Amino acid sequence: xxxxxxxNLFVAEFKKYKSEADFVAFKTVSEKSRDYxxxxxxxxxxxxxxxxxxxxxxxxxxxxGYGATSEFTSEGINHAFKKAMAxxxxxEKNSVxxxxxxxRPPSKGSYETLRSRKLDQLSLGEVYDFLKKTSLALKTxxxxxxxxxxxxxxxxxxxxxxxxxxxxxxxxxxxxxSMQATARDGAETQTRSLHGGRGNCLQAxxxxxxxxxALQECEQISxxxxxxxxxxxxxxxxxxxxxxxxxxxxxxxxxxxxxxxxDRILGDERNFAGWSFVEAADFGxxxxxxxxxxxxxxxxxxxxxxSYKFDEAGNPAHKKYLIKDGILQAGLGSLESQMxxxxxxxxxxxxxxxxxxPIDRMANINLESGDKTLEQMIASVExxxxxxxxxxxxxxxxxxxxxxxxxxxxxxxxxxxxxxxKNPNYRGVxxxxxxxxxxxxxxxxxxxxPYCGKGEPSQVIRVGHxxxxxxxxxxxxxxxx
Amino acid sequence: xxxxxxxxxxxxxxxLKINEEVSLAVxxxxxxxxxxxxxxxxxxxxxxxxxxxxxxQSNQRLxxxxxxxxxxxxxxxxxxxxxxxxxxxxxxxxxxxxxxFAMENNGTSEVYKKNDRPDTTQLxxxxxxxxxDSDLAGFWTSGPIRQAxxxxxxxxxxxxxxxxxxxxxxxxxxxxxxxxxSSAQWNEKAFLAKAHESKNTLSLLSRPxxxxxxxxxxxxxxxxxxxxxxxxxxxxxxxxxxYEQGYAPLKKLNxxxxxxxxxxxxIEDNTLSFDTHFNSIGEIVPDKLPLIENxxxxxxxxxxxxxxxxxxxxxxxxxxxxxRSFEVRAGxxxxxxxxxxxxxxxxxxxxxxxxxxxxxxxxITGMTRFACFWVEGGEIVGPIxxxxxxxxxxxxxxxxxxxxxxxxxxxxxxxxxxxRSMGGMKVPGVIINSxxxxx
Numbered sequence: 001x002x003x004x005x006x007x008n009l010f011v012a013e014f015k016k017y018k019s020e021a022d023f024v025a026f027k028t029v030s031e032k033s034r035d036y037x038x039x040x041x042x043x044x045x046x047x048x049x050x051x052x053x054x055x056x057x058x059x060x061x062x063x064x065g066y067g068a069t070s071e072f073t074s075e076g077i078n079h080a081f082k083k084a085m086a087x088x089x090x091x092e093k094n095s096v097x098x099x100x101x102x103x104r105p106p107s108k109g110s111y112e113t114l115r116s117r118k119l120d121q122l123s124l125g126e127v128y129d130f131l132k133k134t135s136l137a138l139k140t141x142x143x144x145x146x147x148x149x150x151x152x153x154x155x156x157x158x159x160x161x162x163x164x165x166x167x168x169x170x171x172x173x174x175x176x177x178s179m180q181a182t183a184r185d186g187a188e189t190q191t192r193s194l195h196g197g198r199g200n201c202l203q204a205x206x207x208x209x210x211x212x213x214a215l216q217e218c219e220q221i222s223x224x225x226x227x228x229x230x231x232x233x234x235x236x237x238x239x240x241x242x243x244x245x246x247x248x249x250x251x252x253x254x255x256x257x258x259x260x261x262x263d264r265i266l267g268d269e270r271n272f273a274g275w276s277f278v279e280a281a282d283f284g285x286x287x288x289x290x291x292x293x294x295x296x297x298x299x300x301x302x303x304x305x306x307s308y309k310f311d312e313a314g315n316p317a318h319k320k321y322l323i324k325d326g327i328l329q330a331g332l333g334s335l336e337s338q339m340x341x342x343x344x345x346x347x348x349x350x351x352x353x354x355x356x357x358p359i360d361r362m363a364n365i366n367l368e369s370g371d372k373t374l375e376q377m378i379a380s381v382e383x384x385x386x387x388x389x390x391x392x393x394x395x396x397x398x399x400x401x402x403x404x405x406x407x408x409x410x411x412x413x414x415x416x417x418x419x420x421x422k423n424p425n426y427r428g429v430x431x432x433x434x435x436x437x438x439x440x441x442x443x444x445x446x447x448x449x450p451y452c453g454k455g456e457p458s459q460v461i462r463v464g465h466x467x468x469x470x471x472x473x474x475x476x477x478x479x480x481x
Numbered sequence: 482x483x484x485x486x487x488x489x490x491x492x493x494x495x496x497l498k499i500n501e502e503v504s505l506a507v508x509x510x511x512x513x514x515x516x517x518x519x520x521x522x523x524x525x526x527x528x529x530x531x532x533x534x535x536x537x538q539s540n541q542r543l544x545x546x547x548x549x550x551x552x553x554x555x556x557x558x559x560x561x562x563x564x565x566x567x568x569x570x571x572x573x574x575x576x577x578x579x580x581x582f583a584m585e586n587n588g589t590s591e592v593y594k595k596n597d598r599p600d601t602t603q604l605x606x607x608x609x610x611x612x613x614d615s616d617l618a619g620f621w622t623s624g625p626i627r628q629a630x631x632x633x634x635x636x637x638x639x640x641x642x643x644x645x646x647x648x649x650x651x652x653x654x655x656x657x658x659x660x661x662x663s664s665a666q667w668n669e670k671a672f673l674a675k676a677h678e679s680k681n682t683l684s685l686l687s688r689p690x691x692x693x694x695x696x697x698x699x700x701x702x703x704x705x706x707x708x709x710x711x712x713x714x715x716x717x718x719x720x721x722x723x724y725e726q727g728y729a730p731l732k733k734l735n736x737x738x739x740x741x742x743x744x745x746x747x748i749e750d751n752t753l754s755f756d757t758h759f760n761s762i763g764e765i766v767p768d769k770l771p772l773i774e775n776x777x778x779x780x781x782x783x784x785x786x787x788x789x790x791x792x793x794x795x796x797x798x799x800x801x802x803x804x805r806s807f808e809v810r811a812g813x814x815x816x817x818x819x820x821x822x823x824x825x826x827x828x829x830x831x832x833x834x835x836x837x838x839x840x841x842x843x844x845i846t847g848m849t850r851f852a853c854f855w856v857e858g859g860e861i862v863g864p865i866x867x868x869x870x871x872x873x874x875x876x877x878x879x880x881x882x883x884x885x886x887x888x889x890x891x892x893x894x895x896x897x898x899x900x901r902s903m904g905g906m907k908v909p910g911v912i913i914n915s916x917x918x919x920x
């Protein structure tokens with residue numbers, strides 16, 4: 001409930017408390033999220049969330065603690081501030097680290113998603129019409145038992161004020177658009193979707209919706225799910241693998257993004273999400289992957305899901321190489337983690353909303369393109385599998401041993417695409433896997449995930465991942481059953 | 482909170498027109514979250530949050546809108562009434578919902594539970610002090626949780642409890658032992674006993690590591706490891722709605738093409754009191770609902786909405802059709818006999834990051850985690866390096882099932898995404914005669 005009255009109260013209340021601790025910051029988040037689903041041409045779900053509240057940060061003797069409230073009134077804010085102070089005063093006696101105010105820079109400015117028509121101008125009727133037409137377009141055959149078209153429209157506003165002098169506002173419009181068909185024939189059931197689950201997500205305005213393009217995508221999804229019903233299982237063997245960008249997003253996320261988070265390396269996540277095989281001494285030395293591997297942290301890309309101007313500690317966001325020519329360069333660590341570890345980091349102090357403390361998160365983590373066309377990459381493979389669209393993922397708590405599965409595969413024999421394959425899966429170990437990277441396509445595609453889970457208390461956050469097609473040598477592949 | 486909700490709902494419902502129905506599902510919490518690393522405090526966050534899910538129904542159409550409550554009655558009412566006004570204008574631009582059903586008055590009730598636990602500031606000192614000789618990473622959560630389900634037909638269910646848990650792990654370099662303490666009532670002796678037990682487990686991990694190659698091994702899963710696998714039964718596997726739409730890992734079980742061991746029984750048991758006595762739309766849930774009994778699938782979780790669409794009988798499952806409060810029935814294997822029964826194989830205390838690797842085959846993959854050991858001659862030899870498993874539910878609890886232990890453990894939900902969850906499970910340990918490890 002972002003109103004002018006709320007904004008006035010926010011500023012007035014901040015002024016009241018800003019000198020009551022060594023450091024004080026107020027952050028409000030107001031987020032309207034509409035999630036509409038149409039299944040087989042009929043309404044499945046019309047759901048809307050209007051989440052808003054205040055996060056108060058206080059520093060006492062170098063320890064930062066938090067109080068959060070949805071009670072956006074003078075009394076509610078007073079209660080949250082007193083609680084934050086009492087808990088922080090008790091906690092600082094046994095705190096992990098004593099910070100200085102340098103971890104909260106006095107940044108000023110604003111950010112807005114690049115868009116020509118704001119999402120708040122889209123009515124239920126307009127969105128429903130798009131979803132109904134695309135859902136019906138997916139259902140081209142009686143074997144398709146579920147044809148689902150879904151969109152999440154997210155409008156978020158963050159306001160931040162700190163006693164160090166920070167003052168900024170960020171305004172995001174986000175679209176997560178998915179389309180999915182499930183087909184059944186006897187004992188066989190298969191699902192095909194638009195880039196896997198909710199991988200198709202970006203920052204954009206209402207101009208995103210292009211029905212002609214969406215109907216073409218529906219035709220492809222519907223055709224391919226029917227193909228999968230009669231396809232061979234992916235063979236079990238060791239061979240070359242080409243991963244499409246809508247699978248690479250998970251490969252990058254799980255085996256590069258998470259292990260490079262400095263709070264994991266510092267042990268904060270050991271009890272929940274896990275630790276990391278990466279150690280402090282690896283930065284600047286570890287040959288993470290082959291020489292063609294260049295990975296950046298880049299929250300400055302227009303339209304990518306996790307773009308912003310400042311992280312939630314007020315640190316200005318810049319592009320930075322995490323891995324250059326295959327060598328590990330920098331971690332994903334906020335100013336807090338940088339001070340604790342003496343390692344280089346980025347602007348990635350982020351939280352899921354007003355009710356959670358910011359921690360080290362990914363933002364946009366992108367693998368840079370190479371110099372081959374996809375056709376050249378396929379032509380270079382004697383025997384292999386090309387895999388599209390993630391459907392299964394699992395990795396250990398140190399981020400070494402992973403196993404991923406995709407929706408749709410094609411066998412490559414003597415440089416040519418041959419059979420369609422169902423249930424294509426592969427497994428490997430992070431560093432040897434990335435060192436087997438042997439070709440990258442010369443164009444990239446951009447996807448992301450609205451649901452990256454981490455933290456105690458737990459938080460989901462939005463991340464973007466851009467990638468080219470990537471060829472890996474000698475990978476263990478297998479099918480279903 | 483109850484008085485606020487009475488005032489809010491009375492005034493909101495008074496504004497409705499004849500053909501309109503509204504229900505309100507309320508979640509409220511005052512939570513302390515304390516995060517530990519190196520047995521010290523990394524972050525403390527106190528959260529006071531209240532939200533309300535308003536379901537508006539009219540003319541065979543429905544729309545759900547959730548919003549944060551400020552507890553300023555006029556502000557919150559103004560927001561809700563504006564939403565309803567907008568829906569009156571817009572909802573008729575859509576079609577009828579096949580899952581629409583008229584709201585009913587499912588009665589009124591009030592339940593209050595209290596937990597006499599120490600103040601969180603005292604707990605912070607106790608935890609740091611108890612584990613000052615250890616490297617602990619962990620998470621303390623406590624405070625009141627309130628839920629309510631109200632509708633314009635006169636239904637008013639209100640539930641308030643106070644709960645806590647301490648979920649932690651202790652480290653010796655990369656080797657770790659897991660601990661968990663939660664109870665209906667705080668007991669410092671029980672807390673300290675748990676701490677002692679975790680430290681003892683950690684000491685076993687100082688033995689030399691044993692290299693175990695991928696392959697199939699007889700394995701014992703402690704209750705906490707089985708609890709991780711049982712989470713897979715909750716994520717759509719027993720949902721009737723998911724089943725009808727083709728997401729059906731238990732299809733072969735339902736069609737009796739496959740059976741599980743006769744020892745395997747999974748019961749949704751609300752008498753365990755892990756969750757509220759009403760679901761999120763206010764229906765009173767049955768005390769016990771057998772889902773899998775003696776190896777055969779007896780019931781899916783079927784919500785009233787799913788029942789309406791597919792012309793089935795509802796069993797008052799929550800609209801999410803997820804497990805809320807359940808038990809895996811105990812077996813007869815004594816805890817003291819586990820190592821003898823295992824003889825040679827893997828002793829697994831925890832599993833991690835489990836996902837379906839083939840939904841239709843009910844095949845799951847995941848990792849071993851924390852204190853896992855190689856056992857020979859009925860004795861622990863040493864800890865193992867983490868292994869990846871990939872195997873089917875039908876193998877684990879069917880063809881390759883060994884035995885359930887007589888003892889069971891309780892795990893209340895530790896999920897804190899968006900808000901603190903309720904729910905929990907009571908599960909035994911399990912011997913699996915052959916468990917397939919791939920990496």
